[in-house]
Amino acid sequence: MKRRKISLSDFRPQLERVERRLFLKQSLSLGALTMLSGCTLKDEDAVDRLLFAMSRFNDAAQAALFNPNKLAPLYSEAEITTPFPFNAYYEEGLAPVIDGARYRLLLSGLIENKRPWSLEELRDLPQVSQITRHVCVEGWSAIGKWGGVPFRVFLERIGADMTARYVGFRCADNYSTSIDMPSALHPQTLLALDFPGLPGETKYGFPVKIRIPTKLGFKNPKFVVEIFVTNDNPGGYWEDKGYNWFSGS
Numbered sequence: 185m186k187r188r189k190i191s192l193s194d195f196r197p198q199l200e201r202v203e204r205r206l207f208l209k210q211s212l213s214l215g216a217l218t219m220l221s222g223c224t225l226k227d228e229d230a231v232d233r234l235l236f237a238m239s240r241f242n243d244a245a246q247a248a249l250f251n252p253n254k255l256a257p258l259y260s261e262a263e264i265t266t267p268f269p270f271n272a273y274y275e276e277g278l279a280p281v282i283d284g285a286r287y288r289l290l291l292s293g294l295i296e297n298k299r300p301w302s303l304e305e306l307r308d309l310p311q312v313s314q315i316t317r318h319v320c321v322e323g324w325s326a327i328g329k330w331g332g333v334p335f336r337v338f339l340e341r342i343g344a345d346m347t348a349r350y351v352g353f354r355c356a357d358n359y360s361t362s363i364d365m366p367s368a369l370h371p372q373t374l375l376a377l378d379f380p381g382l383p384g385e386t387k388y389g390f391p392v393k394i395r396i397p398t399k400l401g402f403k404n405p406k407f408v409v410e411i412f413v414t415n416d417n418p419g420g421y422w423e424d425k426g427y428n429w430f431s432g433s
């Protein structure tokens with residue numbers, strides 16, 4: 185497999201922006217501010233902006249390096265982690281419990297057919313399953329099995345604009361995240377309907393989770409209630425708090 189070589193010049197605009205920020209930080213914040221304020225070298229805003237610019241630069245680098253055909257490793261049934269760890273931005277007892285019979289998956293944005301989908305209709309699409317490793321930024325990983333519809337198949341079925349840049353997700357617990365289109369179309373990205381855990385356990389994302397083994401755990405939304413396609417980066421719950429947006433694993 186041949187991979188396109190990337191060089192720093194591919195990122196000229198981003199680099200220039202970072203350099204400009206560095207220059208501004210030095211001349212305004214560190215220079216002018218220290219003169220004005222005496223001794224504190226503190227300008228959290230400028231530092232934040234610089235780190236944000238570097239993180240966006242890192243997004244571009246990760247996107248350019250992302251190989252849409254490279255597969256995440258697969259594992260055997262015997263390697264599955266039981267019980268599978270639960271995680272969310274709140275404690276376990278507060279995870280939403282959704283009524284599967286009344287559930288409808290909503291669609292919006294750059295999609296031809298936006299009619300909502302019931303769980304039964306999603307089940308009628310071709311199903312696959314895979315055992316992969318979930319990696320959380322908080323420093324743990326676990327191997328689990330997820331089943332469902334290849335996300336590319338679903339995006340084709342609904343007439344999603346695959347030339348658009350982003351796919352965004354809204355969840356029943358007010359969580360949100362978004363991914364780049366190449367990752368959405370990756371052969372292992374699943375609209376998952378089967379989760380780790382015991383039958384009837386809903387905390388791992390019932391009824392719909394987007395399982396993306398090529399991305400960190402927080403880019404894998406659980407309890408998904410709406411999917412949208414857009415050219416404007418939608419950010420997300422952790423992304424808006426400063427986590428790196430691309431976050432490949």
Ligand SMILES: Nc1nc2c(c(=O)[nH]1)N[C@H]1C(S)=C(S)[C@@H](COP(=O)(O)O)O[C@H]1N2
Binds near residue numbers: 404
């Ligand atoms: N709706 C929703 N999805 C979410 C989260 C969340 O808080 N809400 N947390 C994310 C994070 S940080 C992790 S590690 C995984 C945890 O998934 P699990 O409970 O299946 O292990 O879900 C991700 N998706």
Ligand SMILES: [Mo]
Binds near residue numbers: 320322
């Ligand atoms: Mo996570």
